[in-house]
Amino acid sequence: MKKLLHVIHNPEKDRWQNRNQEAFEELFGAGSGRYPERAKSAFTLRAPEFSGGSGVPFAAYIHPNNPDTGAYGGMSFVLFPIPDGPALLAMVVGTQGLSPDEEVLGRPGHSRKVKAICAWLNKKYGQGKMVAWAKEDPVRTDLDIPNHIKQSFHLYHDAFKRYGKVIYGFFAPQEDQKMTEEALKAFLDLLLEERGQGLLKGSQKDGETIREAYFSHLMAPVNENEVLDLLRKKRFVILQGPPGTGKTRMARNIVERFYDHHGTTVQFHPNTTYENVIGGLAPLQSDEGLGFRFAPQKGFLMKAAEIAAQDPTRSYLLHIDEINRADLSKVLGEALYLLEAQEVRSRQLELPYDFGSPFGNRLTLPQNLHIIGTMNSADRSIAIVDIAVRRRFAFVKMWPQxxxxxxxxxxxxxxxxxxxxxxxxxxxxxxxxxxxxxxxxxxxxxxxxxxxxxxxxxxxxxxxxxxxxxxxxxxxxxxxxxxxxxxxx
Known part of the structure; x- marks a missing residue:
């Protein structure tokens, strides 16, 4: 890819077409190539010489079914050169429309992978700034690149002005050519993959390494230390994800390892009530009357708060398994007011009954009480949808690994x-x-x-x-x- 990298970082006007053709040829075949010779038939290179008019110069790898000149359609990889910097690397829908790649462009996986590539490049090379951007849906050619993105990459103003609605992913190279090389490989490998082509044997390991790197941004791993850090900062965390991703195991491990078993596990279900969670009147055996009487009985949240309050120097973790199996807005009721991690002063909730020591009829949640819930995204019988609930919990997605x-x-x-x-x-x-x-x-x-x-x-x-x-x-x-x-x- 040396010649293509040189074209990107040195986009002179002279011999633009020939230089791109030489770089294109170098990509294929044993020796210096990354892709097999047969893969060349999956593309046509279009790199018109700089005209000096009002047009925007480019070099595009397009579908071979397109005509030799004029507007083209389908998925393409395009370089947009500028006078005072490296060329922009972009994934573009031809201005003629989605055909002949409507199936590829309309497939969720294509958009998903372009977004993952851009997220990976931003994370690895951005140093807190964006170096890449991806549109949510490539087929939405009615939507332009957002203005704040255009302003952040103002050097490419001309390309954005003319092709902003059809660009659905791009990377802006910096001085480091190693960064450009990785971005180039990621985009071209994806383009070849969508055309049903693979890599030469000598490049397959490198290709798999890059693919795994950006795939990690599709389904980022989560470790216990990250969740523990969230619990310390936010106090209330929910682990959500498909069945079998280890949500419950992680929550229990955190109780055992980091809280030294100073915590408890309860499970929600559709019949969980406010009385189960906060507290309420419950029958107690008695020698009077009918043999029982009603008295205030603490729910498990109140019990957890009571245990935590006994030793403010030691954190206590309440683990609620299958938290989305109950309607949190109903089972928490007005106690939702207490779940405010950033509040400096402890909030109090007046209760209808006196529950005895230590709260009486005023419930507070000690600062050392933490809550971790697990939520199965496959169980859609009852889901957490209340915005007030979502605002109070930090949600962490756990993906298969x-x-x-x-x-x-x-x-x-x-x-x-x-x-x-x-x-x-x-x-x-x-x-x-x-x-x-x-x-x-x-x-x-x-x-x-x-x-x-x-x-x-x-x-x-x-x-x-x-x-x-x-x-x-x-x-x-x-x-x-x-x-x-x-x-x-």
């Missing part, structure tokens, strides 16, 4: 997970992506029993997704995956 499957699963499990992951990333809507089964379904290390394990645990879950209409947009692909799993022995 390939690294865990590679560490503990057998080759069949790794293959099964990789194929299901690819299926969801490519075809699932944003809502459906959050249903991707977690890595715990793929941790069988014994090859002989792996197939059966998938058939009795994973397949029923996927069948339920289909029955509930959760994966309606790609149900046939999920059914085909199920058929493959059921054919395994």
């Amino acid at each position: 390939m690294a865990v499957v590679q560490k503990y699963g057998c080759p069949l499990m790794i293959q099964a997970y990789r194929e299901l992951l690819s299926l969801f990333i490519e075809q699932a809507s944003d809502d459906a992506l959050e249903l991707l089964p977690g890595h715990s379904y793929f941790l069988e290390s014994n090859e002989e029993v792996a197939a059966k394990a998938l058939q009795v645990t994973l397949v029923p879950l996927l069948e339920e997704y289909i029955a509930q209409g959760y994966v309606a947009g790609f149900a046939d692909s999920v059914r085909a995956y199920i058929q493959w799993v059921n054919s395994l022995r």
Whole structure:
């Protein structure tokens, strides 16, 4: 890619077309190439000489079905040179429309990967500033690049003015050519992948490293230290994600390891009530009257607050499993007022009954009381939707992790997970992506029993997704995956 890098960082007017043609040729074939010679047929290079008129100079890798001149359509990779800096690297929809790449551009996976590449570049090279940007939906060619993004990358004003509505991802190179090289490889590898082409054997390891790097921004791993830091700052945290991602295990580990077992676990369900959580009147055995009487009884939140208040120097963690199985707005009621992590002064809630020491009829939540909830994004029977509730909790998404499957699963499990992951990333809507089964379904290390394990645990879950209409947009692909799993022995 040396010649292409030189073109990007030295976009002189002289021999623009020839220099781009030479750089294009260098990308293919054994030796200095990154892609096989046959992959060259998947593109046409269009790099008109600088005209000196009002046009915007460019060099574009476009679909070969397009005409030799004039407007083109479909997905393309484009360089936009400027006089006083390196050329912009951009993913562009041709001004003629989506065809012949409407299927690629309309697939959620393509947009998802472009956004992941840009997020990875910003995280790795941005140093707190943006060096890349991606549109939410490439097919929305009616939407322009936002003005504040244009202002941040004002050097490319001319390209944005003319092509801002069709640019759906870009990277602005800096002085470091290593940065440009990685961005170039990520965009071109994706372009070749969407055209059904791969990399030469000598480049496959490098390509996989880059792909895994930006994929980590699709499903970023979360560790216990990060969650603990949030608990210390925000006090109230909810771990959310698909089934099998280790949410409950992480919460319990945090109680045991970091709180030294100074905490408790409770589980919500649809019949959980305000009285269960805060407190209320409950029957107690008595020798009087009918043999029982009603008296105030503390709920588990009040009990947790009581334990925490006994030793203000030691944090206490209340773990609420399946927190979205109950309607939090109802079960917390006015006690929602107490969940304010940033409040300097402790808030008080007046209760209808006297619950005895230490609160009486005024409940407060000690600053050393922390709450961690776990929320299964696949269970949509009751969901947390109240904005007031969301504002009071820090939400952390927990995604399935390939690294865990590679560490503990057998080759069949790794293959099964990789194929299901690819299926969801490519075809699932944003809502459906959050249903991707977690890595715990793929941790069988014994090859002989792996197939059966998938058939009795994973397949029923996927069948339920289909029955509930959760994966309606790609149900046939999920059914085909199920058929493959059921054919395994």
